[in-house]
Amino acid sequence: MSHGSETARQQPRVDVHFDRSHRGYEPGDTVVVRYQVHELDPAHVRGIEQSLAWYTEGKGEEDLGVHFFSRLGERQARETVATGGHFSAPLPPSPLSYEGVIVKIRWCVRVRLFFPGGRDFVSEHEFDVGRIPAARMTSRASA
């Protein structure tokens, strides 16, 4: 999922490659991420934030935890746009990915690009931590 306030004139694309093709990890595993930024002139980027985060999604209030975060300054960001970026981080014991009915927990790699004038562009790429089966609805609940 990508979203941002960059103009339609120049909408970048971020391709993320995980070191596991199925994007499934266990707590304690190290996530190794490589990414490429496409359709963006390196001269236009002012900085990049790269992070591993989890967030809740569902019917109620949302929660967010940033597990790993690093910010690249202008020079490093331009190099990254030109040649690609990478980072790695070990995963914590919790929370685990969960597909509940009322609430879901999702993990993602987030790459945020900054442009002149305070504009930005965010690209999110999900992966799973743990193997909790998705919740099922009872026949009464699904009636």
Add this chain to the structure above:
Amino acid sequence: MSPTRQRPRNPFTTRFIRPGSLAPRDAEGNPLDMAAIVGRLADLGGTAAIEGPHGSGKTTLLVAVAESLAMTGRLAGMVRLRAWSDGVRAVRLVSRAAAGTMVLVDSWERMGPVAARVALWSARRRGCGLLVTSHRPTGLPVLAQGRTSLELLERLVAALPDHGGLIAADDIAAAHTTHDGNLREALLDLYDRFERRAR
């Protein structure tokens, strides 16, 4: 199977339907002209109310006004009244606001009468504006009156991420009727319908 990634994404989650994610629209579902709304607010003297029933888009419009004001440096702050202490925070914010700026208060009906009078008096004294939302009449000039319709709900659903055909037109109509036009509740109803069919 992957716990999360291979399942269809519910487009009715808070993430997509919260104020700030959905653009404000009129009762027919057309996007509002925010420049015109902010201009009308100035015409009303800067202090006004957005009134309407629950789930009629008051907070969505308030957040959009906040974003417009923030872009021009005229937003002093915004308070959503959820607890007693939020009322104190709102009064404090108004009493410190610079002239020409705006304080926005969501759920004004939760302000006690004394706190409301103090906030209005402080706003006049400071020369700042006060825009509030309420589902009860406030006695303030009305900037916008929240109204909903089935057409509006249909347009909102169309603006959300794709539901993959799991929600039919009849579902939208039923959600609208069941919740008497309360769009927030109707969208959460559609969340439940989506979950039932996606599993």
